[in-house]
Amino acid sequence: MAQVFIASCPVCGAEINLTDPVVREVVECSDCGTELEVVEINNDKIVLAEAELEGEDWGQ
Amino acid sequence: MAQVFIASCPVCGAEINLTDPVVREVVECSDCGTELEVVEINNDKIVLAEAELEGEDWGQ
Amino acid sequence: MFIVVKLGGKVIDQALAQVINDLSSLVNEHEFVIVHGGGKQVTEQAERMGVKQKFIVSPSGFRSRYTDEETIKIYQMVVGGLINKKIVLELAKQGIKAVGLTGLDGFLLKAKRKKKVKSVVGNKVLIVEGGYTGKINHVNKEILEILLKEGYLPVIAALALGEENEPLNVDGDRAAANIASALSADALLILTDVEGIKDAKGRFIKEIRGCEIEPVLKEVGYGMKKKVLAVKEALRGGVLKAIISSGFRSNPVTKALKEENCTVVRNVGENT
């Protein structure tokens, strides 16, 4: 069964629902639009941080 | 036991003794000094030809 | 005209002789620079060496090689050594003084390394290390101008130098676009295995203005997406026109320059 976690956006503080999260997953905050990375999962605590990402159009 | 064949130099006609010759073998005529190649061995007949050779100091 | 020609992997594999033969008939009239990648051959040679190749797909559909430290070395060998020299030798047969370079030589191509990128894995988007891949941010046109001035035809392998002087895998189409921009080329010619761009309904696009290219970008599959992106960058960089054309026909360079059966994107509209 899918497990849903609740975390808060480190940028705007909004609540974010995460279904079966995994570390390194990227989610977008629906309030402020910031791309966030799941950096830690500790029991029922989820730590999110702003994702530092590159464009998508790299190498060949 | 070693088998000795007798052939003649295509350059000077001198007799050349060959022990257990093989095709592509290189021998030097002791009379004229030409480098010769064994091009054919047919029963007891040996065909010699002038060897077209490069220097020895090729590639790495 | 001064033309930057990008040769696709399949063209190099299967149609190189006819392309170079045609090109050699045009060198008195035009000036050329050739750019190439060689992804498919890298995969082949790497697997021959027992190094399994991984690919990542970004959320908007760009598929890229995951280039680890071992793979970038194989990349240098195959793209910089094997493919680059294959093209140089083919030009030499036509009496053309070609000089093969990689973007690593003479600080020709500098790139910003992609540290972290998004990769679609199942139904999730994950962050992965970018590996040895980068996006070109500088072209040292000096070395190319020196060679061109003296009558040498540069053949450039899509590799670039990172900020720590590490080798990086860069996209060949975009490398060609960057070089065409830096040299203010009259045309960028992308020779590939299809006739040109088709829209979402499968209709062939014969001619299009640069300012109209944005919607096309959304309609094409990921193979063509990078080419359209490269075209967009080349035109933004001042290149007069970009041609996407097939290398699999007789006189493929001559026909493309005559704009026969290919897609031509012209630098008119927002840039004029």
Next chain:
Amino acid sequence: MFIVVKLGGKVIDQALAQVINDLSSLVNEHEFVIVHGGGKQVTEQAERMGVKQKFIVSPSGFRSRYTDEETIKIYQMVVGGLINKKIVLELAKQGIKAVGLTGLDGFLLKAKRKKKVKSVVGNKVLIVEGGYTGKINHVNKEILEILLKEGYLPVIAALALGEENEPLNVDGDRAAANIASALSADALLILTDVEGIKDAKGRFIKEIRGCEIEPVLKEVGYGMKKKVLAVKEALRGGVLKAIISSGFRSNPVTKALKEENCTVVRNVGENT
């Protein structure tokens, strides 16, 4: 001074950073061209690809790779792609504008292919096909002069173009000697893994005149034989001196140019 430096395979493998670091301290004072081969790495990579390498030994003791069609491709990849760019990247780290070339580029090195050669097999001497190997008979110094004039340091992989524009494996030491002659270099510096030449009694030769080198050729083993032959050719071609020296010490280039603990062969005697 204008110096052609030949880097040996072991030096490139194990001591490249210190050699290039030292060389970079000398680029304001001297002009350099670097030449390299890379036989050992070709063997390694070929075997990794499942291509067993064969060697042939000539009647007078020269040992050479038997270069078939598959091997010459691996040779291009490893020597032209991997090793050449490794040296270019190391120079780039020192801020030096290096341009890596092979002898195939810009008709730089032309060679006569060895069609048939002698190989010692057991107690017989057999004729074998020469494969893709050759002996250099022309250097296009123009491309090197163009680069040098503009401040670029050429790094040259020992590959040459045959008469049918096929790639040929050529000896790295002799390639360096030919390039040094063509460019009328002041010195040819062969950096290797030994201190210099020893005579038949194992005595180190510190200095020798070019005209006295013939007997030395008969005394040395086959590894050194090719180097002595290269030295002989360089001096005959007008190079002022040749230095055989170790790359495995601190400041190996500086010390060699100061003639510390190495073999120096001077162009005096028959040539003066």
